[in-house]
Amino acid sequence: MKFNVLGTTGILASVALLAACATTEEEVIEVVEEPVIEEPAMSKLEMAQMELEENVGHRVFFGYDQYNLTPEAQATLRRQAAFLMMPENADLRIRIEGNCDERGTREYNLALGERRAEAAKAFLVGLGVEPTRISTVSYGKERPIDPRSTPEAWAKNRNATTRIVGDTEAMI
Amino acid sequence: MLRHALLALVAFMLPVAASAQVEIDITRGRTDPMPIAIPDYLSSTDADLGESVAEVIRNDLTNSGLLAPISEDAFIEELVNINVTPRFADWRVIGARVLLAGEVMDLGDGRVQINTRLWDVVGNQQVGSVAYKTPRENWRRAAHKVSDFVYSQLTGEDGYFDSRIVYVSETGPKTDRTKRLTIMDQDGYNPQTLTGGLNYDVLTPRFSPNEQQITYLAFFEDRPAKVYLFDIETGVQREVGEFPGMTFAPRFTPNGDKLLVSFALNGNSDVAYLDPISGKLDRLTSNPAIDVSPSMSPDGRYITFASDRGGSQQVYVMNADGSQQRRITFGEGTYGTPVWSPRGDLIAFTRQHKGRFYIGVVAPDGSGERLLAESYLVEGPTWSPNGRVLAFHREEYPGGPVRLFAVDLTGQNLRRIPTPTEASDPAWSPRLD
Numbered sequence: 001m002k003f004n005v006l007g008t009t010g011i012l013a014s015v016a017l018l019a020a021c022a023t024t025e026e027e028v029i030e031v032v033e034e035p036v037i038e039e040p041a042m043s044k045l046e047m048a049q050m051e052l053e054e055n056v057g058h059r060v061f062f063g064y065d066q067y068n069l070t071p072e073a074q075a076t077l078r079r080q081a082a083f084l085m086m087p088e089n090a091d092l093r094i095r096i097e098g099n100c101d102e103r104g105t106r107e108y109n110l111a112l113g114e115r116r117a118e119a120a121k122a123f124l125v126g127l128g129v130e131p132t133r134i135s136t137v138s139y140g141k142e143r144p145i146d147p148r149s150t151p152e153a154w155a156k157n158r159n160a161t162t163r164i165v166g167d168t169e170a171m172i
Numbered sequence: 173m174l175r176h177a178l179l180a181l182v183a184f185m186l187p188v189a190a191s192a193q194v195e196i197d198i199t200r201g202r203t204d205p206m207p208i209a210i211p212d213y214l215s216s217t218d219a220d221l222g223e224s225v226a227e228v229i230r231n232d233l234t235n236s237g238l239l240a241p242i243s244e245d246a247f248i249e250e251l252v253n254i255n256v257t258p259r260f261a262d263w264r265v266i267g268a269r270v271l272l273a274g275e276v277m278d279l280g281d282g283r284v285q286i287n288t289r290l291w292d293v294v295g296n297q298q299v300g301s302v303a304y305k306t307p308r309e310n311w312r313r314a315a316h317k318v319s320d321f322v323y324s325q326l327t328g329e330d331g332y333f334d335s336r337i338v339y340v341s342e343t344g345p346k347t348d349r350t351k352r353l354t355i356m357d358q359d360g361y362n363p364q365t366l367t368g369g370l371n372y373d374v375l376t377p378r379f380s381p382n383e384q385q386i387t388y389l390a391f392f393e394d395r396p397a398k399v400y401l402f403d404i405e406t407g408v409q410r411e412v413g414e415f416p417g418m419t420f421a422p423r424f425t426p427n428g429d430k431l432l433v434s435f436a437l438n439g440n441s442d443v444a445y446l447d448p449i450s451g452k453l454d455r456l457t458s459n460p461a462i463d464v465s466p467s468m469s470p471d472g473r474y475i476t477f478a479s480d481r482g483g484s485q486q487v488y489v490m491n492a493d494g495s496q497q498r499r500i501t502f503g504e505g506t507y508g509t510p511v512w513s514p515r516g517d518l519i520a521f522t523r524q525h526k527g528r529f530y531i532g533v534v535a536p537d538g539s540g541e542r543l544l545a546e547s548y549l550v551e552g553p554t555w556s557p558n559g560r561v562l563a564f565h566r567e568e569y570p571g572g573p574v575r576l577f578a579v580d581l582t583g584q585n586l587r588r589i590p591t592p593t594e595a596s597d598p599a600w601s602p603r604l605d
Binding site for chain 1 (some may be wrong): 175215286344346349351373375376389391393395396399418420421436438439440441462464465478480485506508522525527538548549551552565570571597
């Protein structure tokens with residue numbers, strides 16, 4: 001939503017600029033002040049997701065055909081656990097999405113993605129996060145975040161991604 | 173839809189030679205295709221249809237890699253009556269080995285009768301004849317039936333042209349793909365979208381043995397993927413069973429009573445039977461490794477599956493009750509998606525080694541491994557109903573389009589199966605009745 005607002009403003013500005021370039025001296029261009037667009041207030045869930053992505057870390061990465069958690073992945077998950085166990089976040093629920101790179105068959109990668117998501121979940125649970133707050137899903141190799149076929153892209157696409165999906169009160 | 177009622181095999185007889193002299197050995201690795209002459213089918217009322225029927229047959233037989241239709245420009249004799257013995261010398265001199273002569277008769281009630289005679293122009297005799305009555309709009313299927321007739325007459329084995337392929341059509345960028353279930357004739361005609369694409373994707377469709385149902389994986393954003401059933405006649409789809417966790421990699425057993433699936437829960441994938449009626453899950457493996465992609469032998473006695481229990485993913489075989497699990501592949505790299513041939517003698521697989529993918533076959537005892545196709549990505553083999561051709565999807569180079577391909581069991585005759593969009597996960601139907 002935030003990006004849409006920015007995008008619209010950007011387009012308005014560039015149209016005004018183009019118009020200015022195409023203008024000859026005889027024409028008078030009246031500069032109209034752009035309407036101020038108010039950003040809608042973010043919901044609590046969106047705020048939490050933003051905090052997760054920008055400060056906590058919402059994604060952990062895996063080695064090729066691996067589902068063990070690297071020290072970096074464990075550090076990220078520790079921060080996630082601390083975040084989820086803060087009193088003000090106690091009602092947040094998350095979904096962990098397991099993903100794989102393209103170098104494997106569809107069916108095997110569905111199983112591997114499930115392992116990755118479950119490995120991340122088990123680690124969070126081990127740190128005290130209530131298992132009922134965590135759902136998991138495997139996307140196998142079907143949802144790459146980097147479409148390229150390079151070692152760098154593959155490394156990005158082997159991940160478990162944590163998303164805030166709701167609060168427990170909303171579930172009742 | 174009672175498809176079989178649409179096509180009636182009708183009596184159409186001339187004295188037929190007792191035994192054919194002309195034969196194609198389809199087990200040989202490399203063999204020049206046999207030259208065949210296929211003039212446009214005769215029709216007093218509908219020349220266009222006669223031309224179209226012949227074109228479908230020419231295309232089928234060309235794709236088989238076993239026959240090479242001769243250009244019509246070379247023809248000397250102009251057939252006027254298919255019930256008259258052709259001038260064999262006229263066909264021999266243009267290099268033909270066999271001649272397919274046919275006609276389309278308008279029966280006046282919305283149906284047509286398609287009559288065909290196959291001549292051995294070197295042995296100067298008729299090889300066989302066949303005739304079908306069918307509603308006019310069904311002419312394409314009748315033409316495929318004729319292709320099957322030619323194939324079986326010349327090879328001694330059943331053809332596969334009157335069959336369909338269900339696959340996953342793929343549109344949109346790689347990071348936001350839409351995947352829909354699509355069905356088409358085996359030659360790529362009549363593609364029809366069945367389901368998927370709105371808020372869910374579909375993967376790995378497979379036909380039931382009676383061709384009336386398709387089982388597949390439906391893939392939602394917010395919950396684990398589940399095995400579904402789609403009824404072709406009614407268009408109704410439904411989730412099979414209700415479990416926590418994910419069910420995937422479905423395949424029908426050969427008698428169609430049950431599904432074989434993988435199910436994943438708490439980070440462990442195992443292989444199980446899934447009863448499509450009761451939704452009951454019956455576990456077959458209970459190994460902490462990833463066990464996936466089960467496929468049953470046509471006699472119902474064995475199941476092949478893939479497992480990484482030995483460190484890397486390999487192909488295993490077990491008895492139908494889950495006992496005697498044994499590894500059958502030992503090559504370098506990994507092996508996945510094993511699928512048992514309808515003939516029972518081979519298991520096709522996807523192999524991955526040093527950044528390349530391969531489609532190959534191996535005997536159920538692990539002997540005689542052969543690789544038939546190779547690319548940046550080739551995956552998910554499916555057998556033609558007669559077990560002589562494998563279809564699969566291929567991405568020829570990194571980031572390239574995903575397309576359907578087929579290759580003969582001999583490793584020859586690699587060819588693209590045309591689809592209107594990018595396509596993956598082909599599954600060949602049984603032969604239609």
